[in-house]
Amino acid sequence: MIGFPKSQLFEELLGRFHEWHSSSQLNGDPMGDFSIRDLFSSKKQLVGLDIGSSSLKLAEIERSGGGYVLNRYHQIPLPKGVVSEGTLSEPQILTKKIKELFELSGAKCRNVVTSLSGNSVISQKVTFLKMPPEELRVLIHDEASKYLPFDSMEDVSYDFQILGDNEFNPSQMDVMLVAAKSDIVDSYADAIKSAGLNAVIMDVDSFALETMYEENYDIGGDDEIIILVNIGASMTNINVLKNGGSVLTRDFTLGGEHINEELQQSMGLASLDEAERLKVGGVEGDAEAQSRFRESLLAASDQICSEIQRSVDYYRSTYGGAEIKAVFLSGGSARMPGLAEHLHERMNIKTEIINPFKKIVYNQKKFNATDIEKIGPSAAVCVGLALRRVGDK
Secondary structure, eight states, rough: OOOSSSGGGGTTOTTTTHHHHHHHOOOOOOOOOOHHHHOOSOOOOOOEEEEEEEEEEEEEEEETTTTEEEEEEEEEEOOSSEEETTTEEEHHHHHHHHHHHHHHHTTOOOOOEEOOOOOGGGEEEEEEOOOOOOHHHHHHHHHHGGTSOOOOOOEEEEEEEEEESSSOTTEEEEEEEEEEEEEHHHHHHHHHTTTTEEEEEEEEHHHHHHHHHHSOOOOOOTTEEEEEEEEOOSSSSEEEEETTTTEEEEEOOOOHHHHHHHHHHHTTTOHHHHHHHHHHHHOOOOHHHHHHHHHHHHHHHHHHHHHHHHHHHHHHHHHOOOOOOOEEEGGGGGSTTHHHHHHHHHHOEEEEETTTTEEEETTTTOOOHHHHHTTGGGGGHHHHHHHHOOOOO
């Protein structure tokens, strides 16, 4: 539910929960050996590290002239259960797989930006009477439990960003609160550090999608509304943007794995791997066989489509009935045959697969056009992370 552009994110970097935690603890306890100095490292180059429930992705994007160049991208599978609904359950395995990913990719940069999603992070848009930021910080600390679903704030990392005047009441201002349990944040940071890396930025999946979109697509007028939908393996992220700024985010715990399970059951397939292959690649056969498969596929994805539509309906009922320009799909299941067309017909909104490399060129010594087309939808969050820079404004 971010209502401000990337350049204004929490002054330095959105989601830098460790800095928030150290600044929000009134007793001044240090956070182990995590150095705040690291957050202001002079090394601007970062590597995007997307930690999903079924895979790890790495992207290295360099600035070149007035644009960006994809210099490195690699993806490896992550064993089931290491990450579940945004919570890290097996930190030692994650550390091992991160080391493997960096070795296979050849990445030399040790500063990474990663992200949280799902139940591990809370974003809440709240309206307050206008006041200076210093007073607001004290008020939020004392009354944060009124706005965030935590019984105690002592072990919660949180911060806020003033979005601007409330459009309905000029005496009030809109504020974005973002919070996460400190032990969850620490678990990811510690696993990354154990791999010999430095977690410089902790972002949020939905906001990483926003960063990716901003760098690749032109922002329209004040009333332009677009919706970003990322269908991951076990979770779907939704970010509604108005004039380039988030006004609503939502995560729900359904993704490509759910589609695979439904497809395996309905078609009597031997394995989930076979379901995954058919989900993206389709089946051979005549037009009738193709039609039957599409029906099975869309039936398997019906629950996810219903949740996407429910999110759109909620936005319309809460924020008004302004026209939604487009829905952009990303994630491994975005390329599922017929999905974009089905959502377009279902919601009467233009729906298409996003291109995270629309304005990002690639190193032609390492990639070709086929490579880029293949990784595109799956790389959306990782690209958004890799575009971040320490101190970007």
